[in-house]
Amino acid sequence: TGQTSHTPCVNVTAEGPVARFQSYLHGGTSSLVSTLPTVIVFPVYKTVFRQQIHNTPVHQAVGQLYKEGPVKLYRGVVPPLLMRTLNGTLLFGLQDSIHHQLSLSSQNVVSASALPALAGFGAGIVEAVVFTPFERVQNVLQNGQNDRQLPSLKSVLVKLKAQRMSSGFYRAFLPITVRNALGSSLYFGLKGPVCAVVAGQGLSPVASSFVSGTLTSMAISLALYPLSVLVANMQAQVGAEKKGVWLCWKDLWRSRGRSVALLYRGGSLVILRSCITWGITTAIYDLQKKSSD
Template sequence: MGGNHTRDEESLQDPMVRFQSYLHGGTSSLLSTLPTLIVFPVYKTVFRQQIHNTPVPQAVAQLYKEGPVKLYRGVAPPLLMRTLNGTLLFGLQDTLLRQLSLTSHSVISTSALPALAGFGAGIVEALVFTPFERVQNVLQNGCNDHHLPTMKSVLIRLKGQRLADGFYRGFLPITARNALGSCLYFGLKGPVCAVVAGEGLSPMAASFVSGTLTSMAISLTLYPLSVLVANMQAQVGAEVKGVLVCWRMLLKSRQWSVTLLYRGGSLVILRSCITWGITTALYDKTKTKKSMKPVITI
């Protein structure tokens, strides 16, 4: 038993083992960019609902009127962010999990470590990717088409502002959303997968269903934060208001109605089912393959 324990600790400290988690996360997210590209019109429809508080037919009519050329305006940031996001999120969570496993001992329950590591990874994720989301939301807002027609013009405009007003507009709600979302995802993914696998599904199918169900629950729970972020980040040059003021303005514009606040939520479920289900299945499969390689001992 002592020899096994030593080998486990060596595995936790092996830089190559840690690097593989970043590689697997990036690979699985890269492979899932095709569904991201396919469902981008769905995402853009959701964005228009979040900004203009319009029903689906009206949001679709807006996009149809703008034409197919503008339909994919703003797709570059989420595609790039999707790949880098998976690399950082899965890799950093695994790194934090290994460090916590070595240092926490009996202070923190082992079952809580994945969620805690996910919380930390979500904070770093928000710090790195808030500028990407800011650029994406500005590009997707049809009101900016004339005075900010290209990504370069958006970058120049945001660069001329303070970080808190420019690239890091909406940082606090993004941090809350990403940290809580990552915490729930990594905390629930394993237990849900175990339950689903117990119903007789293959490991890859169980991972897909686990990722789908987990991301669906997270998306619905944290959807109001996404709506708040979209409304805070879509405009450039307008009067800058704090998070609480923006939240009150959002609720007022939605007539204090939960139904109107969740407008577009059904499409978020669809997007999450596709992207996170595939990402989870691919990540778990590549990680399992690597861990099943024979270890030669002397």
């Protein structure tokens, strides 16, 4: 299904176990390369996080980070670096494997054009199971209010281990699963068609993939941004009251004055981060995939 190997937009299912293994390898490699932009834009991400938690304008969030100093600026950068590399390996590889199985078992049942999105949905669920603990640790580390009580990564891990799974490492698992499953489904379902449209404008294969990844991830980030805000607020504290998803959402909506604009505070910076990281990841992955076909 999807595009043939000579087109710039790669959306094919690899044949054979070796070829499918390459999808894991290509996904990991492309994400590893994009960790450099992740480090560069980490202060941007942390600024967004502070806006999500404290509902502050961007200049106040920047002021908080400036006062804390350069050492604490990169506190919490290790989990996203690990997540970027492992996430790409798992996400692209699993999507390709699931896509392959679906194409064999669902002939004439599911439209071929819908298979990438369906496979992405399944990969997103597995992604949530594996990476929710990483995100939990990252959000605890990034919350400046935890610096005194939990000064190191080890102290955070020990504290979370002492909690129940649902309130410790897997706090906010449900909204993360919804966000990741929908996001992965939309990404794999849209990036091929978007890339084909962009390529039709005369751009090079690499440029087409980059623009496709950028536009797709931008749209997804904005659509699912409220879920990311909810997750950040649910995961930032350790040992606080253990409200459920619905009550946490009501508290969040109330704290934002029932304003969509305030709920999306920091959303413009998410666009910047998505443009850099997912644009590069998509371009490198498609280039590697095309070269190996």
